[in-house]
Amino acid sequence: EAQVTQNPRYLITVTGKKLTVTCSQNMNHEYMSWYRQDPGLGLRQIYYSMNVEATDKGDVPEGYKVSRKEKRNFPLILESPSPNQTSLYFCASSFVAGAIDTQYFGPGTRLTVL
Amino acid sequence: AQKITQTQPGMFVQEKEAVTLDCTYDTSDPSYGLFWYKQPSSGEMIFLIYQGSYDQQNATEGRYSLNFQKARKSANLVISASQLGDSAMYFCAMREGRYNQGGKLIFGQGTELSVKP
Numbered sequence: 066e067a068q069v070t071q072n073p074r075y076l077i078t079v080t081g082k083k084l085t086v087t088c089s090q091n092m093n094h095e096y097m098s099w100y101r102q103d104p105g106l107g108l109r110q111i112y113y114s115m116n117v118e119a120t121d122k123g124d125v126p127e128g129y130k131v132s133r134k135e136k137r138n139f140p141l142i143l144e145s146p147s148p149n150q151t152s153l154y155f156c157a158s159s160f161v162a163g164a165i166d167t168q169y170f171g172p173g174t175r176l177t178v179l
Numbered sequence: 180a181q182k183i184t185q186t187q188p189g190m191f192v193q194e195k196e197a198v199t200l201d202c203t204y205d206t207s208d209p210s211y212g213l214f215w216y217k218q219p220s221s222g223e224m225i226f227l228i229y230q231g232s233y234d235q236q237n238a239t240e241g242r243y244s245l246n247f248q249k250a251r252k253s254a255n256l257v258i259s260a261s262q263l264g265d266s267a268m269y270f271c272a273m274r275e276g277r278y279n280q281g282g283k284l285i286f287g288q289g290t291e292l293s294v295k296p
Contacts, residue, residue: 107270
C-alpha cells in the first residue's frame with residue numbers, strides 16, 4: 066500500500082530533551098516536506114527536500130533540523146525542544162505527474178513539550 | 180500579508196445541499212497551483228482537488244468542484260449534495276511557481292464545515 070508513515074504518532078516530552086520524528090514513504094517520491102499545524106494558522110512548512118542530500122528551509126525552520134540521506138526517509142530532529150514547539154506535525158511527499166505535484170501526507174505526530 | 184485567506188472559520192450546511200467554501204489568494208507569480216485538502220476529526224490530510232493557473236476549465240472531482248476566478252484571485256470549493264461524512268476542516272493551499280520547485284505549499288487558516296442531518 067502506497068503511504069507516508071510517521072513515528073511516533075504521539076509524544077510527550079520535556080524541554081531540552083532531543084527527539085527525532087521519523088518519516089518514510091514507499092512511493093519513490095522525490096519531494097518531501099515537514100509541516101506543523103497550529104490552531105488558526107493552518108499548516109506552515111518547516112523544511113522541504115527536493116532529493117537526497119538536498120534540503121532547504123521553509124517558513125518556520127527555527128529549532129528544527131532535517132536530513133535526507135535516503136530517498137524514502139526524511140526525519141525531523143528537535144535538538145532542544147521548547148514548549149512553543151508543541152504542535153501537530155505532518156510529513157508529506159510528492160511527485161510530479163502531468164504537471165501536478167500532489168502532496169500526500171502522513172498521519173501526523175502530535176507533540177507536547179512540557 | 181496573507182497569501183491564502185479563508186474568511187469562513189466555520190460553516191453549517193444541511194445534508195444533501197450544496198455548499199461553497201471561500202478561498203482567495205495573493206501571488207505575483209504567473210505560474211501557480213491551488214489545492215484543497217480535507218482534514219476529518221481523525222487528523223489526516225486528504226487531497227481533494229487541484230487547479231493549475233493555466234488551466235482553462237474549472238477542476239472537478241466527483242462531488243467536488245473548484246470555482247476558479249483568476250482575475251479575482253479566488254478558488255472556491257463547491258461540494259454538491261453534502262453528506263454527513265463531509266463534516267471536517269477544509270484547507271485551501273497554494274504552490275507558487277512551477278510544479279517542480281520542491282513542493283512547498285502555503286495553507287490558509289481552514290474552514291470547519293458541519294453537515295446537519
